[in-house]
Amino acid sequence: MKRRISIIGSTGSIGTQALEVIEKLGDKFEIIALAGGHNVELLKKQAEKFKPKYICHNSNCHSEVENNMGSFASLKMTKAEESHKYQILHGPEGLEQICSNKENDIILVACSGKIGLKPTLTAIKNGIDIALANKETLVMAGDIVMAEAKKYGVNIVPVDSEHCAIHQCIKDISKVDKLIITASGGPFLHKSIEEMKNATVEQALAHPRWNMGKKITVDSATLMNKGLEIIEAHHLFGFDYDDIEVVVHPQSIVHSAIEYKDGSVIAQLGLPSMHIPIQYAITYPERYEGIKSKSFSFAEIARLDFEKPDYEKFPTVKLAYEMGKLGGTATVCLNAANEEAVFAFLDGKIKLYNIYEITKKMCDEHNIIKNPTIDEIFGVDKEIRIKTKEFITNL
Numbered sequence: 001m002k003r004r005i006s007i008i009g010s011t012g013s014i015g016t017q018a019l020e021v022i023e024k025l026g027d028k029f030e031i032i033a034l035a036g037g038h039n040v041e042l043l044k045k046q047a048e049k050f051k052p053k054y055i056c057h058n059s060n061c062h063s064e065v066e067n068n069m070g071s072f073a074s075l076k077m078t079k080a081e082e083s084h085k086y087q088i089l090h091g092p093e094g095l096e097q098i099c100s101n102k103e104n105d106i107i108l109v110a111c112s113g114k115i116g117l118k119p120t121l122t123a124i125k126n127g128i129d130i131a132l133a134n135k136e137t138l139v140m141a142g143d144i145v146m147a148e149a150k151k152y153g154v155n156i157v158p159v160d161s162e163h164c165a166i167h168q169c170i171k172d173i174s175k176v177d178k179l180i181i182t183a184s185g186g187p188f189l190h191k192s193i194e195e196m197k198n199a200t201v202e203q204a205l206a207h208p209r210w211n212m213g214k215k216i217t218v219d220s221a222t223l224m225n226k227g228l229e230i231i232e233a234h235h236l237f238g239f240d241y242d243d244i245e246v247v248v249h250p251q252s253i254v255h256s257a258i259e260y261k262d263g264s265v266i267a268q269l270g271l272p273s274m275h276i277p278i279q280y281a282i283t284y285p286e287r288y289e290g291i292k293s294k295s296f297s298f299a300e301i302a303r304l305d306f307e308k309p310d311y312e313k314f315p316t317v318k319l320a321y322e323m324g325k326l327g328g329t330a331t332v333c334l335n336a337a338n339e340e341a342v343f344a345f346l347d348g349k350i351k352l353y354n355i356y357e358i359t360k361k362m363c364d365e366h367n368i369i370k371n372p373t374i375d376e377i378f379g380v381d382k383e384i385r386i387k388t389k390e391f392i393t394n395l
Contacts, residue, residue: 002030005282006054006098008119009111011036011043013213014133014159014274018108019046021279024291028283033098035089037111047086054087054101056094092118099123108282109134110159112215113339114381117141121374124154131281133159135228139335141377142235143327156236157281162229163236164277165255165268170237179239180257180265181229182249183309184209184272186220189250193313197353201345204352209252209272218342222355223309227320231331234324241324246317248307269296316356323363328370329380330363336384337362344392354395362388 005022009015015036022029035056036043047055089097092115099107099122107123108131109116116134121141123130125148132138137145149156158164162181170176187206188196204221205214212220219225230244255277257267270276279290311318316338323330341355350358362384369376 003028003283004030004032004103004105005108006031006033006035006052006101006104007108007110008035008095008098008116009037009109009134010034010046011039012110012112013211014110014278015108016042017274018110018278018282019050021275021282021291022050025279025283025288028288032101032103033089035095035098035111052086053103054089054094054098056089056091056098058091095119096122099128100126102126102128104128106131106282108159108278109137112136112213114140114336114378117145117377118374120145121148124148124152127152127154129155129157131157131159131278131284133278133281135160135225135232136335138232138235139228140332140381141374142231142331143371144374144377146235146238155284157284158232158236159274159277159281160229160232161270161272161274161277162256163233164280166233166237166258168268168280169256169258169266173237175260176239176258177243177261178259179233179237179244180259180267181226181233181244181246182252182254182256182306183223183226183246184220184252185248185250186223188221188313189248193353196313197351199352201348204345208250210274212274214346215339215342218345218352218355219338221352222316223314224316224320224338224355224359226309227317228335230317230320231324241321246309248309250305251301251303253301253304254306271296316359319356319360319363326368328368329372329377330366330368332372332377332380333363333366333368333384334359336381337388340385340388341392344389349392350395358388358391361391 007015031050031052033054034046034052099119106129109120110133114136117137120137158167166179205217207217207220226246233244252272253269254267257265259265275291309317323334337359341358344350345355
């Protein structure tokens with residue numbers, strides 16, 4: 001039987017690669033819905049090619065994107081497209097409708113930002129499995145999301161290469177002592193702190209290994225992406241923060257590892273391509289020959305290097321550990337402040353190192369709510385974003 005899937009964030013980096021994976025897998029999938037953000041033309045092309053039952057646009061919550069958003073409905077349809085009847089949905093309400101549709105066997109949540117949280121919870125409450133590529137869902141509300149998944153018997157399979165690797169390694173979680181998350185180190189691994197402080201946007205976006213969206217690429221440059229992944233891993237696998245270790249691995253071949261109680265370490269290796277973890281997540285527990293499948297050659301790789309993170313140059317990792325241990329809305333504050341600071345850096349308003357300084361200031365001043373509701377989480381998120389923007393404006 002075909003697996004029925006919807007993709008939230010189909011026009012982004014993960015979404016477009018997921019559609020490449022699905023196309024390669026031929027008749028194994030039926031696409032129920034596609035939801036995209038600002039790239040309306042690409043969403044239209046995807047609709048023409050994959051013929052979903054539903055299309056949702058304007059799902060990106062970033063205000064600058066919304067201001068530039070055109071109307072999908074105003075675009076002229078081809079005859080072939082007109083003959084394929086689908087329903088056009090809009091905004092967050094459209095995402096909720098998609099994630100309430102029990103035709104879905106699985107939903108790939110691949111959008112960026114807080115907009116992924118409510119649709120994920122909706123899908124869980126409707127008993128639909130999740131392939132999760134949205135960091136904010138667990139960083140903002142990991143306790144709530146994982147409790148709901150357990151309540152409704154829903155599988156959450158991670159798409160991030162690191163968490164996907166851990167998911168593949170673990171057979172009996174009760175016998176695992178430690179999670180080891182690898183980090184490429186980004187474009188400034190071998191640069192000085194001064195070089196990093198004076199880095200341009202172009203330099204920050206020049207990742208040596210991975211092709212990703214701008215926001216996550218900047219997070220990779222500061223290593224905040226690794227901090228957020230630590231928080232995700234804590235929620236996904238239920239490990240204390242002291243039992244989650246980060247190690248820098250420039251080649252990005254070992255995607256992560258686990259250490260068992262007897263000292264044995266099992267790692268997952270593969271080429272640095274997101275096609276592989278995306279395919280694993282949406283086909284789990286099955287495995288198929290995929291778009292990037294080929295025999296792995298240790299001889300061609302030749303060497304694998306590992307080192308401890310430099311917390312003086314990359315203090316964001318340490319900050320993420322601290323906020324994760326504090327719990328509650330501490331991680332909501334961390335995520336919101338960092339995201340607004342990253343947007344300001346991309347807009348040329350601040351320097352790269354200011355991202356950490358601004359995020360830390362917001363975290364230091366935040367009054368943590370220990371067991372927040374979803375409404376309180378979104379309230380804190382909004383409050384921190386306003387404060388961060390005001391602080392940046394007054395710099």
